[in-house]
Amino acid sequence: MEQALGAVALPLVAAFLMPVLYRWLRWRLGLAALAVAAATFILVILTPNMSLVIPWVSQLGIDLSIHVDGWSRLFALLIAGIGTLVVLYSIPYLGSREDLGKFYAYLLIFMGAMLGVVYAGNVMLLYVFWELTSISSFLLIGFWNTRDDAQYGALKAILITFGGGLAMLGGLAILGTVGGTFELSGLLANRTELLAQPLTTVALVLLLIGAFTKSAQFPFHIWLPDAMAAPTPVSAYLHSATMVKAGLFLIGRLWPIFHVHPLWVPVVATVGMVTMVVGSFLAIQKTDLKAVLALSTVSQLGLIMWLFGLATPEAAQAGTFHLLNHSTFKALLFMVVGIVDHQTGTREIPLLSGLRRAMPVSAALAMVGAASMAGVPLLNGFLSKEMFLTAVNNSSMGLAGAVVATGASLFTTLYCLMLGHKIWFGEPGETPDEPKEGSRTILVPPLILAVIIVAVGVFPALAESAVVGPAVAAVLQAPAELPHIALWHGFTPALLMTALALGGGLLAYTALPGVLAACRRVTPQRYHLNALYDFLWWKNQAVEKAAKWITNRQMTGYLRDYLVYTLGATALLFFGTMLVKGVRIPALNLSPVGPWEFLLAAIIAVGAVFTARARTRLAAIASISLVGMPLSVLFGLLRAPDLALTQVVVESVTVVLFLLVFPHLRQITLYPRRRSTNVNVLVALAVGALGTVVTLLANGARLFPPQVAEWFLRNSMELGGGNNVVNVILVDFRGFDTMGEITVLTVAGLAVYMLIRLRKQQAGGGKS
Amino acid sequence: MELLAALLIGLLLGVGTYLLLERNMIRIVLGTMLITYGTNLMLLTSGRLKTGRAPLLGGSDIQTAAEGGGGIVVDGISYVDPVPQALILTAIVIGLATTAFSFVLAYRTVQEYGTDDLLELRGVEHE
Incomplete structure (x- = not known):
């Protein structure tokens, strides 16, 4: 098993060393890459047929499993063998003027990724390596990245192969869900049951799209000729001997399952x-x-x-x-x-x-x-x-x-x-x-x-x-008499x-x-597949334009629009779910309302409405205090003395802050709304209703298990040494949370300070 | 009381949201403040209201008059739930921090760009 892991890991690790080594080795870097490739080749030869599962994301059925059989060995030998020859060939071919560190890094990433594809025993792992080969192919086609043909070819290759890869991911997901496992061996074992499922046909079509794009099959073949913008060693290696055969590799893996389909x-x-x-x-x-x-x-x-x-x-x-x-x-x-x-x-x-x-x-x-x-x-x-x-x-x-x-x-x-x-x-x-x-x-x-x-x-x-x-x-996967x-x-x-x-x-x-x-x-000279591709992605950029149009319709850069989407969707989802699931507000277990509480609530309501109607800065300060101050008294009446005290302090600080900042702000101008007000009112009403309903629902269901509160009440004196349970929770039992809170306060304070200081510095050094 | 609180919460959140959807920056900050109030009250209400003493141990006789029932019973005395209170206390302080920050941000924006209209402050179109 060490050989198989080593064969995949060695080139991948060595790839990241290449740019560093290039500083010391200069043109001799090719020799270092050759040594890596040759060592990988030896590891591949030494790799026996084997199956191995190293747990990774086992909950999702995705493990780092290795499966080496004759089919993988054939490919591995080609990848490492031709890879070694190509590296040897590239040394005189590229000379010393090129950015060799980059070149060999990409090439070795490809080698490791491709070996990963053929050694993977889990189809999701195979997919990861599969896309990694597409990425390294993209980088290598675009190696001479200032050339137009290199840019064109690289983009075309990655768009087509990634598109196919995405289809393949869908196919693998279906296959894994229907087959109950992402392990190749498991899928092979279940093949008869798999074929009986109608969804398997969809999976097959998607997987074939993946294989056809990668192996440049008609009508996806158009990327391969343009991939020739890559340096010739790359063309020899990726785009004829190995990577384009990954699609055939997949076909060979699927053959035992699907050839009777x-x-x-x-x-x-x-x-x-x-x-x-x-x-x-x-x-x-x-x-x-x-x-x-x-x-x-x-x-x-x-x-x-x-x-x-x-x-x-x-x-x-x-x-x-x-x-x-x-x-x-x-x-x-x-x-x-x-x-x-x-x-x-x-x-x-x-x-x-x-x-x-x-x-x-x-x-x-x-x-x-x-x-x-x-x-x-x-x-x-x-x-x-x-x-x-x-x-x-x-x-x-x-x-x-x-x-x-x-x-x-x-x-x-x-x-x-x-x-x-x-x-x-x-x-x-x-x-x-x-x-x-x-x-x-x-x-x-x-x-x-x-x-x-x-x-x-x-x-x-x-x-x-x-x-x-x-x-x-x-x-x-079955004995056959072959000539x-x-x-x-x-x-x-x-x-x-x-x-x-x-x-x-x-x-x-x-x-x-x-x-x-x-x-x-x-x-045909005019109506061919390349023309279609160019229309969509290159000259006319039809896809890009369409994407831009759609994006600009939703991403207006205006806060109100985003909030309407988010809040509106939340409210719709909430009330929709309530309606569909038939959720009712449970019988309420109400406590009595005192006259003071009623009065305070009324003041708060008036304060809120006034805040919305305030046209001057002073009116805004007064009306928001008309909400905050009564609220602190209400907290007191609702048996939360700490909240009452804190709210009073915070309210005072806020008013001071207002007074400090307001002279620098403008009067509250009511800008005309860009879109209809009705939508705003509707969303506001929906959010308000949401708040009321959630509160009432929460009243029926206990959000906080009583054991927790009881534990705090019982142990506050003994473990925290304090009568005030809320205080003990904050500074003792949940002290770290409070430290986080203090950190937030500090960061906000620093940000405020910096914002003001920045202004002073700019004013001193001539404002831009 | 809970019903009254729920209605008040609805009002605070509704008015707050209404202000949040405005173009004027000050009104948006005012909106966030109202939403903070509403949310804090919601948290408190979710732990049920007035079900016992304030969570102060060894309270005097004066408190006994204000007692309710159905709270967390410890040593024969019913207390209101202290957990939401602890959460709200944190929230109030953080609320102050964000309010302060938004105000200074609004102040700086007006200074830099000469407007407090969010529509005017929009970024460029997406390229």
């Missing part, structure tokens, strides 16, 4: 399929290398989503394997594109050609990555692509699915050729900087990934037994489809300009 196949498989087609179709039209990669990531995520949506064990196996492979070849491609960008000063495909002469190693690496993505044999992408095509073929989608899959794969081949062929061959083009090969350090991480790609491609059994097999078992992943499956329909996709892609590549022109013609 009637909505699962139609929704998940369709969304995945559409995403795959749209992503690959848009990818070929882009000229920016990172944009191509971003949309190809969208497309590949759609492919994996489609596989999990098919709800067969065979498809889940293919999805899991492709998820692993995609992380390797896509991270590699991002790294190579970063090197190209770094060395030539541009990412525009039309400007780049013939780079293989200057950058032979990068060219070879890019070709391995692109070929793997296209599904060329002997590389890992070929294997999982074959399994994908087979799974679609064998699924309920049948021939139609197979045609769509082949078509999308054809586009995939096309953009893979652009990435792996177009920029490297032909005559060298004009680039801003003279191209030259990247440094050795920067080439090491993609080289390691290339080795993994080939190794998995040639010896798939190794990957299967080490990570894929346990991961699939954890997703299925072993093998290099050669014989002449199958899938092989034919692969050949078609590769051949068709090559054919289209020879006529690339024509194909691109045709594609652009059928792509």
Whole structure:
């Protein structure tokens, strides 16, 4: 258990040290971050399968529970492994001019948060880490925060993923309420009962929105291309290899519960399929290398989503394997594109050609990555692509699915050729900087990934037994007979489809300009999702304007309005509850009214009315005293001598205070009311009625248990040494409360003093 | 007596609220004072009124004349509830502190901004 906790905690803690260490280490900070990442990777490798509950907010069913199984291990290895390579890559990539302290802090926060997502055993804990990954993604996209595209991309990403996260929180809350627990293991155990509940469908839809936004599925895919404003190491890490796969992680976690749900196949498989087609179709039209990669990531995520949506064990196996492979070849491609960008000063495909002469190693690496993505044999992408095509073929989608899959794969081949062929061959083009090969350090991480790609491609059994097999078992949660992943499956329909996709892609590549022109013609230019987003959030800021309008309607900045809302709502709630619950005022147990008391009450009433009618300052002083002074006498008559004395003193002090301040104030002008007086009168009447009713209700029910009063009366002499019980309560039994009271008085006194002093100082130093 | 007190409380709170909803700062402070009075009386009434002696132990014979019944009985003598009284005592003092503070605040506001009209003192629109 220490390893799992350590793997999550180490990067999170180290993240906060990064800005501090940066002062001493300067450019060497990358090495410190590398050490942290590598240590985390080792901890991840050492983490066994386990379940553990550390109590946290147990009353709400939210605990710090850890659940590590094959599915989490696959992700954890990717997060820590690719994370280590990315940190290594970032050292030469970023150089020493950037604010490295900030960069590595964000990156390590992400690493810890993402490991938290995959290790969480409680869905609420998962949610917390999930949102933390969104926040670190936001910070990293906006790393170059003075750039417009970085601001735009960061805001777009966080709005879409937080929106989805919110939906997901709702889904998790429903799931936890219906299932009776927030623990993953508990939910899995109750899955049959869960599915019987109609509310579970709502939960499923909400959870899917969360997963789709995070994994950039259509129509939420629009944030991912704009997230490319981030430094390339971030794109390689968060926006292709790990964070965008969090949605797939959630899908894998939900699979055992929901894959039999009637909505699962139609929704998940369709969304995945559409995403795959749209992503690959848009990818070929882009000229920016990172944009191509971003949309190809969208497309590949759609492919994996489609596989999990098919709800067969065979498809889940293919999805899991492709998820692993995609992380390797896509991270590699991002790294190579970063090197190209770094060395030539541009990412525009039309400007780049013939780079293989200057950058032979990068060219070879890019070709391995692109070929793997296209599904060329002997590389890992070929294997999982074959399994994908087979799974679609064998699924309920049948021939139609197979045609769509082949078509999308054809586009995939096309953009893979652009990435792996177009920029490297032909005559060298004009680039801003003279191209030259990247440094050795920067080439090491993609080289390691290339080795993994080939190794998995040639010896798939190794990957299967080490990570894929346990991961699939954890997703299925049930024993299933699955074929072993093998290099050669014989002449199958899938092989034919692969050949078609590769051949068709090559054919289209020879006529690339024509194909691109045709594609652009059928792509909508004006009415698309980005335009909708921009209308709502960016150019037109429709949402912001609407929010501002609503806010300004209620938040008028005028005290009266707020008080009307608050007091009116309180009165409505009170009387509404009384009416609904049928509360009656209980029989009153009245004490007799003496003539003096009646007289005093009458004076107080007159004083109150006069106060409201007072037009001069002096009249106000006189009439408020007409309330206060009789009230103190009334206190005396009502057997509260201490109150009477205190009230008299306070009344006198207040009058003195009035006299001191009033010469500086204006006469009481009656400003015309802005809104109708009737509302004010109504609210005042309601509050007055509330006071009367509450008093009468309280009279029937004893608010203070008599034992308390009795205890004070009995022990006042013995424990407090005083006859006056009220005094003993204040200075002895509840002495600390009185100290608080004195503190309030002191603070108020200081505030008064300061306010007056401030004025004098300003007057002395020339009033602004 | 409780019924009379309840009506008085209603009046004090109602007039206080009415003043609180005004634009003039002095009237608002006066409103808070009336509400304080009303609330204090409400607290006292909630512990029942005149149910016995004032909570002074070892009282003389004079007090006996003012006794009622149904209070907290200790050693055969009925006392009124001392707990609300202790609470109100605190509330009175705090009330004084807030009144003093609001008055000085009103005074300073008039000095700084030259008006005691809350509508005029509104902040800017929300950006």
